[in-house]
Amino acid sequence: MKLHEYQSKELLGKNGMPIMPGRVAASAAEVPEIVEEIGLPVVLKAQVHVGGRGKAGGVRVVGSMEDVVPTAEKILGLTIKGLPVKKLLVTRACDIAKEFYFGVIFDREKRACTMILSGEGGVDIEETAKENPEAILKITSDTRGKIYDFQVRRAAAAMGVPRELHNQFIKLALALYDMFVDMDLTLLEINPLVVTDEGNLVLVDAKIITDDNAMYRRKEIKEFERADPENPDEVKAKEYGLSYVKLDGNVGCIVNGAGLAMATMDMVKHFGGEPANFLDIGGSSNTEKMKQAMKLILSDKNVKSILINIFGGITRCDDVAAGFIGALRSENIDRPVFIRLSGTNEEIAREMLEKENISADTRMEDAVKKAVAVK
Ligand code: GDP
Ligand code: MN
Secondary structure: OEEOHHHHHHHHHHOOOOOOOEEEEOOHHHHHHHHHHHOOOEEEEEOOOOOOOOOOOOEEEEOOHHHHHHHHHHHHOOEEOOEEOOOEEEEEOOOOOEEEEEEEEEEOOOOEEEEEEEOOOOOOHHHHHHHOHHHEEEEEOOOOOOOOHHHHHHHHHHOOOOHHHHHHHHHHHHHHHHHHHHOOEEEEEEEEEEEOOOOOEEEOOOEEEEOHHHHHHOHHHHHHHHHOOOOHHHHHHHHOOOEEEEOOOOEEEEEOOHHHHHHHHHHHHHOOOOEOEEEEOOOOOOHHHHHHHHHHHHOOOOOOEEEEEEEEOOOOHHHHHHHHHHHHHHOOOOOOEEEEEEEOOHHHHHHHHHHOOOOOEOOHHHHHHHHHHOO
């Protein structure tokens, strides 16, 4: 799960990391009160899950009270890389003497954690990585998962951290590293990590991605998901035991098993269609799940046709048919549905569907072609 900057900073702040005070707002009207509380100058920052907000006009320093609301309105009206800005982080601005890059990643290739550091931090880090890769330093953890003081000290000198700040910088870098490990993160990125004119270190931007497999023991992070879901439909689907990922196409897919779901999406594309989603109803059959799956797909306005592809093993075709018939009764199914059934209790399922005047294909290809043909 990707955390917003304001959520990342909340975690960092709770762990004693140096961040400027601030709060999140969902409308321009809420901003003046926050500004009065934290004091001018402030930075207004668009909260969207993409980088490069600064360059897109989504990060603005405001020095006077009368500019606060107009600037907030401007940012809340932006769409950055396709994402509408719904929330703003209002934070006290700090003056910046120098910007550093700091990151930790879960490095699958090295089977370790890697700390990434650069003296060329700020909004052009991607270019630096391409054109001047030697300006980017990497420290990979040892077999015990540790990164040591002396390694960070060497990097601090090489990347131009002022001499008098070395001890403070090393302490901060290692504390961030510990937080990365302790909180089950897969990415912790601070860009920029700044030195202020007074010579303090401050974390100005923060990006966190969590390891979802560990979320059962990360209550504080799960809470973020509940309070501000990235995609409410995906969260709702999870509650019903469905794996759902929304995509941009218009063929809604309901499939049992992740492998078959992927094969179905491939086949939809092969015949010139675009899947509207990935949806795995899972290995066990359950009529309620099927109903919820139909509901979810129907709520997607892009969907033009619905493809149900079931290969019955543990999942029984008759349970799926019962679920579908149930949905037929309770939902307004206003788009064509194509069904492919094969496997356990296929015959029973066909009989049930025939009573409702519904036919189902046996071959996946046939149903896929029909679903793709709907325009
Ligand atoms: P990003 O563009 O999405 O990475 O957003 P950042 O939060 O990193 O902000 C982009 C840039 O805006 C930073 O690299 C800084 O140069 C500038 N910036 C952000 N916050 C402040 C601040 O408090 N004071 C000053 N002077 N500049 C800031
Ligand atoms: Mn940044």
